[in-house]
Amino acid sequence: MIFNVTACGKSKLTRYEAEFLNVFDTVTQIKGYAENKEEFSKYAQLVHDSLKEYHELYDIYNDYDGINNMKTINDNAGIKPVKVDKRIIDLLEFSREAYELSDGKINVAFGAVLSIWHDYREEGTNDPENAKLPPLKVLQDKAGHTDINQMVIDEDNSTVYLKDPEMSLDVGAIAKGYATEQVAQIVMKKGYKDGMISVGGNVRTFGGKGESKKPWNVGVQNSDMESENTNLHILELKDKSLVTSGDYQRYYVVDGKRYHHIIDPDTLMPSDYFRAVTIVCEDSGFADALSTAIFNMPFPEGLEFIENLPGVEALWILKDGSMKYSSHFQDYIIK
Numbered sequence: 001m002i003f004n005v006t007a008c009g010k011s012k013l014t015r016y017e018a019e020f021l022n023v024f025d026t027v028t029q030i031k032g033y034a035e036n037k038e039e040f041s042k043y044a045q046l047v048h049d050s051l052k053e054y055h056e057l058y059d060i061y062n063d064y065d066g067i068n069n070m071k072t073i074n075d076n077a078g079i080k081p082v083k084v085d086k087r088i089i090d091l092l093e094f095s096r097e098a099y100e101l102s103d104g105k106i107n108v109a110f111g112a113v114l115s116i117w118h119d120y121r122e123e124g125t126n127d128p129e130n131a132k133l134p135p136l137k138v139l140q141d142k143a144g145h146t147d148i149n150q151m152v153i154d155e156d157n158s159t160v161y162l163k164d165p166e167m168s169l170d171v172g173a174i175a176k177g178y179a180t181e182q183v184a185q186i187v188m189k190k191g192y193k194d195g196m197i198s199v200g201g202n203v204r205t206f207g208g209k210g211e212s213k214k215p216w217n218v219g220v221q222n223s224d225m226e227s228e229n230t231n232l233h234i235l236e237l238k239d240k241s242l243v244t245s246g247d248y249q250r251y252y253v254v255d256g257k258r259y260h261h262i263i264d265p266d267t268l269m270p271s272d273y274f275r276a277v278t279i280v281c282e283d284s285g286f287a288d289a290l291s292t293a294i295f296n297m298p299f300p301e302g303l304e305f306i307e308n309l310p311g312v313e314a315l316w317i318l319k320d321g322s323m324k325y326s327s328h329f330q331d332y333i334i335k
Contacts, residue, residue: 013210018044023055024176026200033194033210043192050186054179057088058171070169078165083158091178099148102293109151111168112142124252131254139268177202177243177288203242204284223248223275223317234335241284245291246276264296271296276317
């Protein structure tokens with residue numbers, strides 16, 4: 001872990017930051033106030049160790065000794081139920097609720113389609129001159145194996161079984177935010193009341209800054225990666241989460257056009273409504289799911305959806321770079 005220390009004048013508390021790179025394939029940043037580095041180190045280590053456990057449980061690509069994870073469930077599709085940790089059951093139950101709420105825009109059973117896009121994106125990234133799009137017929141065939149009702153959860157025996165042998169789970173649209181929320185709850189129960197955790201931009205704030213208890217300043221990343229302005233806005237957040245889904249990080253180029261990783265379940269192609277969508281609400285897992293869901297909806301539909309959810313606000317970055325806001329998103333903006 002990399003630590004930064006910032007002195008805070010005459011305050012008894014000092015601001016600390018830590019950063020690590022080995023969970024959820026992204027950068028995790030932790031900020032908080034403590035009386036000394038040892039106290040903050042315990043907090044940062046708890047965040048790291050807890051996130052690492054969630055990462056291994058929710059991984060769909062790698063095996064880990066002694067752990068039945070998402071990959072284990074996929075490997076046993078159509079074969080047998082897999083006994084799993086309760087944290088997997090909890091995520092999948094949460095995912096089923098997100099599926100119903102979003103009318104299928106969030107579907108963890110969409111893995112058969114997403115894996116095809118993943119393979120073509122990897123090949124196109126490694127060999128740009130020969131980058132290709134997946135054939136629509138292949139995507140349509142795989143879409144026939146994305147019925148979330150084929151996912152059977154037995155809570156009494158703590159097992160998960162995919163009845164369709166060609167089905168697979170992909171929790172990429174929800175797992176990072178969900179894990180961030182669970183880890184924030186863990187550290188708060190351990191007595192760390194004031195901090196901020198960012199897992200690849202999935203931000204969860206709790207409490208305030210030091211003795212002042214002022215809100216945390218959180219940036220909304222600019223989707224124009226060539227702009228000198230890193231952030232579109234700075235928000236003040238306290239006990240809130242901020243999550244952004246966008247087309248500007250994971251993508252590849254075919255015949256001069258970018259194809260990103262957020263796939264519309266209706267068209268089976270990358271969603272083409274926005275550059276990015278940002279959600280602010282309390283629960284980071286909910287924010288992660290919602291940011292993907294409304295990225296896959298036309299603006300009027302997404303706005304109506306968000307306005308009917310208490311305590312949830314959204315920002316849309318349109319294809320031309322203009323911005324639209326839900327009714328109270330701008331209340332958080334300070335810059």
